Amino acid sequence: MSISLKNVNKIYKIGDVETYALRNVSLEIKEGEFLVILGPSGSDKSTLLNVISGLDTPTSGEIRFNDEIISNYNSKELTKFRRDNLGFIFQQYNLLQNLNVRDNVEIGACVGKAPFNIDEILQKIGMEAEKNKYPYQLSGGQQQRVSIARSVAKNPDILFCDEPTGALMK
Ligand SMILES: Nc1ncnc2c1ncn2[C@@H]1O[C@H](COP(=O)(O)OP(=O)(O)OP(=O)(O)O)[C@@H](O)[C@H]1O
Ligand SMILES: [Mg+2]
CATH class of the missing domain: 3.40.50.300 (P-loop containing nucleotide triphosphate hydrolases)
Structure with missing residues (x-):
């Protein structure tokens, strides 16, 4: 592509x-x-x-x-194009506040055609122990890692990242 x-x-x-x-x-x-x-x-x-x-x-x-x-493209065509092809990590994490960590990542996975395994991703980003917590219970860096996991989970062809590591130490 x-x-x-x-x-x-x-x-x-x-x-x-x-x-x-x-x-x-x-x-x-x-x-x-x-x-x-x-x-x-x-x-x-x-x-x-x-x-x-x-x-x-x-x-x-x-x-x-x-x-x-x-x-x-009109906005409907753009939405479909983004869903099918692209991942996006936002500068403001845009996590869904009423969903826990695992469900936030699952939302990402379920719009992908060949998604990654959610629990493997949670393990990779070091958030397995936090998977039942809600975004407001997380630190900034933890929220950022969940936001990265959500975007990666769908296994997109292209990943756009807007300052994806601004709140991470490593
Ligand atoms: N929705 C908007 N409406 C009006 N002006 C906007 C809008 N979004 C951005 N701008 C303006 O466009 C310029 C570029 O903003 P942008 O967010 O692209 O910068 P950036 O390089 O990403 O900055 P940062 O490093 O702070 O994230 C700024 O002058 C900003 O005020
Ligand atoms: Mg910016």
């Missing part, structure tokens, strides 16, 4: 205020590549990730996954 962006622009509009976030971004990501986006706070990293991954739409420009031009 390869990804390409051509002349992608993103302008946030709130009332009369316009924030020009992405300006003519073109890039290509090839199968097997591991790409890191670095920059100071407010330099549009999350915006770029959200737009590439179809969580948000560009104001103009083209985003292509193999032969599929996802920048033309």
